[in-house]
Amino acid sequence: MTQPGPARRSRANTDSRPASRIEQMCIERGLKMTGQRRIIARVLSESEDHPDVEELYRRAVALDADVSIATVYRTVRLLEEKGIVARRDFGEGRSRYDPTDRGQHHHLIDVDTGKVIEFEDEAHDALARDIAAKLGFELVDVRLQLFARRPEQKKPK
């Protein structure tokens, strides 16, 4: 199964591909860009969901075998500290991550399937701003999670 792919073991900047969105942000913040970080940055740049570390690791390995899960853990932690990715906690006992440059969005978690749906809602954002103001604060960020289930129509068990 070891496909004789040419792009394996991408040796850092020897790699010709252009910097990914996240890699660019890393560079701007002066982070040392190793091959592994470049791969993880690419995976994050290309993901449109909320992968957990295990999943990021899987995707990273698919691009380049030279990544260990420990490094994925270390990297997402670093990126979170730098404000490049956001850590999400959907109460599953592990964290999920997504790039912060994807914009403000909220989540609806299907409590039965664990599926996560992203959504935006201006009315809600306005209300949130309102509530903060009422408490004497200026809103910086909102984290909203709706835990819900599909109405039981014909599947009680």
Place this chain on the structure above:
Amino acid sequence: MTQPGPARRSRANTDSRPASRIEQMCIERGLKMTGQRRIIARVLSESEDHPDVEELYRRAVALDADVSIATVYRTVRLLEEKGIVARRDFGEGRSRYDPTDRGQHHHLIDVDTGKVIEFEDEAHDALARDIAAKLGFELVDVRLQLFARRPEQKKPK
């Protein structure tokens, strides 16, 4: 240090104290009320914060040594399933709990001081229900966290 208190090892319903708020709810739902559950129910009834399991265990032991941490875990899980307590996740790697009958409340976190302010907002809850419905779901629980700061009146930095 073993205070010769008289109320230790409260033997189940031999205990004369009236049922706590949470205990009452347990009884209503037909849960078998053991001495341990009674203690944990009391601890939860008396708490006004968001204790984690470790903290609940500490408080429970302070009231009655006959509680193990495993039982605290099993009990909060049971109470959560019964809708008696809510599990909170502040992204610290552990869960915190609080009685649901305290009303649906949310949190505003002061990003400068880290202080957490609790608040309720019916309009918000209604809107949340609305949003879920619009997405085809039935709301089970809402988690709202507002990250905010006091308006800069005297130099942010």
Place this chain on the structure above:
DNA sequence: GTAGGTGCAAATTGTTTGCACCAGG
């Protein structure tokens, strides 16, 4: 060349569970 990054495996931490025993209804 050197500070810092990485892999591996062991260590931590939060939580669950198997099993023998005990208690509530």
Place this chain on the structure above:
DNA sequence: CCTGGTGCAAACAATTTGCACCTAC
């Protein structure tokens, strides 16, 4: 009684970390 609850310790799962080696800058 008999089902279900409990304590203990071992099992688990997610995440962190010590250490020797390696690499970006």
